[in-house]
Amino acid sequence: MNPGDLKNQDALPSSNTSKPVQNVLRKRVDPETAKYFMEISNLFDNKEIDLDERSTICANALEETRGKELELATDAVISHTLQVLVEGCELDQLCTFLRNCIGSFPVIAMDKNGSHVAEAALKSLATHLEDETSRIMIEEILNKICKVIAADAANVMSSCYGSHVLRTLLCLCKGVPLESLQDFHTTKRSAVLAERLSCGTNQSGGHGPKNFENGFSDMFKSFVREMLHNAKADIANLRVDKNSSLVLQTALKLSSGDDNELHHIISILLGYDDDDTVEKRDYSERKEEIVALLEESAYSHLLEVIVEVAPEELRNGMLVGALRGALFAISSHHCGNYVVQALISSAKTSDQMNQIWEELGPKIKELLELGKTGVVASILAACQRLETYRLESSQALSAALSSDSESPDSIVAHVLFLENYLRERSYWQWPRGTKMSVLGCLMLQSIFQYPHQYIRPYVASLLAMEDDQVLQISKDSGGCKVIMERLL
Template sequence: MVAIGSKALPLRIAEICDLIAECSVAGEDNTYNQGGRRRNMSRKSMKKTKGLDGDNSGKNTSGGNYNSNHQDQEASVPHTSFLRQQVDPETAKYFTEISNVIEGTEIDLEERSSICGNALEETRGKEVELATDYIISHTLQTLLQGCDLNQLCTFLQNCSKDFPRISMDRSGSHVAETALKSLASHLQESDTQDLVEVTLNDICRSIVVNPVEVMTNCHGSHVLRSLLCLCKGVPLDSSDFHSKKSSQVLAQRLNFKASRVDESGTHGLQMGFPDMLKFLVSEILKAARKDIEILQVDQYGSLVLQTALKLLAGYEDELLHAVPIILGCKGNFIDKNVVKRLLSLMKETAFSHLMEAILEVAPETLYNELITTVFKNSLFEMSSHHCGNFVVQALISHARNEDHVELMWKELGTRFKDLFGMGKFGVVASFLAACHRLNSHEQKCCQALIGSVCMENEPPRCIVPRILFLDNYFYCKDKSNWDWPSGARMHVIGTLILQSVFRLPIEFIHAFISSMTSLEEDHLLDTTKDNGGARVIEAFLTSNASTKQKRKLIVKLKGHFGELAVLQSGAFTVDKCFDVSNVSLKEVIVSEMVALQGEISKTRQGPHLLRKLDIEGYAKRPDQWKARQTSKETVYNDFISTFGSKETKYNESFTENRPKTQKEKIKDMRKEIDTQLTPFLAHNKKKSGQKRQSDGTERGDVKFTKHATEDDVGKSKRKAHRKRKHTEKM
């Protein structure tokens, strides 16, 4: 048994915890939970079976319709069983002393690099034994982090032939990960690319000899994904390529966040080796072609293929070559036999994730073939499945044109109520977002949404409450007597659907606006106190609804603005309410917050809210505060009456193809005031000897002094009068 120094022992505890955590990440199912009740809303966890690797690491296979044929195929994967060789006592003692020296005292960087380099020299010919030793592997990680690039590359080149074996070991995988991260950090330095490229080339050529074994191993899969990221130049800790959170996926599907395909290809990238990435992926697929049916349903193999596809985003030729292989096609086209098998595979957990990645990066020609050949006439059936519905969501989210939306509408447009009843809320939410993104079928989608939650003779006031509590309403046996469930949490997808609705043109959402303004005061207050519900209120206040309708809703919150300002979600709602309100309503909001300044200042959003609304100014001199707000509103109104028509015409001609709504026109005018009128006001303040102060808000609002603002208002009015008089003479 190997002894370790007393100074090194405490550090091991933290490192062991990190190891357990990383193993958990490498083996996670990455199932997307869409919020609310979990029934029929997420993919089933994968069944655990005995691992194939030598140390019995957790080896998961796909859940669902996994049959004996898949098991027989998995058994055919070529596998080499490795036995750990025990490190000789003398070497173990040496690395224990090295561990105590490095971790027990403070040494300068130059001396540390020298010690690490000398210690790595002692690993020559023993790399596998040392890297796979549970204790010494931690010391080896420290050495790889502290050595210089030449020493690091020498170590990796010496063990490159055994890199797959090290990567598939529980302890060795952490050594491999550390080495790759150190390589990535050295790429930031100049004149290092050639040496790193030679080292990576040796590692890649070693892996492609038998890539399936590495891909289907719990630890090897994670190391291989990191290697792919390093070749691309993506940070190795990037969650987009290891395990993307369900919230990120949902945000992309509902147009709240741009997907990686839509983002700039160079955003966040470091120095990379794109040719090596293409070579590695191509060789992996070439070697794995005969075992592709195994990789499709294997959790870890699927994760490697997903990462490879996402990293190839933008390389159309490589994707057109890779995707047919991954789908199991014999050529470059999808035949009937393949279609039948794919429809069955999409009900498997691992492959459903893989198909989502394919749809995310597929070139348009390939996407067209998939939707017309594979998915056509099967969309509703696939949407009904607990795994398949996520694939349909991805298909809808990446629709490219109106023809795609039309094809989907024919199969899903009349089935919203059925989808809600089965708990497949994400499919409807994704469809609504796609309609908004492509400006297609928006009105039909709104009507179908209303029809799914509202009977023919029911008033529209029931629409918003039932969507806010989607699962509560649809799982209720007596829907005719359903009422607002006090104290219940609002459904995440329901709140997101309403947020999407209020982004649509006003002519399509009159029923939703009517329902929103009909909410009772206590129900509105419950909505504002819920995180998702508060975002719905904010979406309504920034929608194309009229100012009168918005203020009708704000009035119902009188007496609660101070209470809401203290809440994290409510603070944003108060902010939006203040923007929409007239001077009298603004005074009501601020007056209710004065007594709670201390509590509000302690919240995260509180300081910004206090500055923007100038609560302190109102508390000290309410008359002056009101005068400033009145003057500011007068400036905006006067600017609109004077320059509104001309400015609107300019914006419609050069910035948008569709007519702007009244809200968008006013917003553009406000921006024009901020950029052109504000410097003029600041100049007047400077001339009058007054010190200009910023309120620190994100919008760049300006605090107007009484005299300067009134003077500006007068000038604006006289200018407008002269302009009208000149026009009449002509």
């Protein structure tokens, strides 16, 4: 295999448990074949071709790929034509093409050009999932693809191209609708946090259990297990590699709600050999390792998802064992703070919130000054959701953002323009025409859900505002929600 296919070749030792694809000598596409596919491309550019003609062209052209699938799929020019073919052909022709290139599929998936062909083929399969008569054929070909990918799992998931294809394959096995695929390829931090804090009800960052009707549940489970088994010797490196971490995060999100599978996956990701008593483990033995690894962006995002989807007893064990006494240090880190946000948003008991408040409550001001406003916003939302520490958190936020030289009535203004205020604290003035803080507005939405007796300074601050300031708030996308929350 081409060394360029690995993101971190030196750091990723070969595994004794995996069976990597052997080096493949790629032949150049012969001139006659190249000319043929150029003509096919020109035909597709002719907008006058009807559907029947197009289907016939796709069938004939795919027949011409037999025995040449690897070189055609990885060719910079012909790969584009091949994408059109797999998108426009009949299901049996698509399955025949995939069956013929099964042995080369991992190499194609890890190739800059071939990965687009692989993605197009998988998405084309997905369009037939609702047809009951087609499912047997799709399941048969997916099983073959899963087996060859699982055999070379460490290499495929470490490839920037292979990682993308593998995530699509996992989604296809699970039955994720095509229109939702993008959710597993991109992560918008602001959207994740907003969803966690919204109404204080969603505690899984959008990764709660979903009933995907058109998936192959047993195939998905066995694929994930086989993939992790074959990559187990490399797991320490895969956890800190960006591309493989994204694959592991996807497997976790898609397994949300299946406690048995989550115990198995998380056990391996945390470095344990078996998972029969994973919920009873003393996670303090992994504390130093986990906290140190949070310096790695890929690992911190992986642990964030683990915290979000983990079964309750496992999450509680991590909170008590691995993270006790380290929450502020982790919150202060540019990567680790997302793990703490997930942990706070996932808290379900007063005992969990007691530990969180004990470690972070007295540090509200420091967290704001460090720019970790997402952690503070998560605390406020959790206090409301669990109906605990609401007075204390309200007072802590007010104290953190108050100044002896300013009126107490300034508190709401300070939160509305949170980052702006923290940056210009000593000479801050209400900014005209400036967009209000997304996180500040989310904090105030949480605050204004608290019982009235806990938030009198905030209510007084809002009522003391000038008419033009209230008008500016009402015109802001976040500010208007604050006013609505207060009025409801």
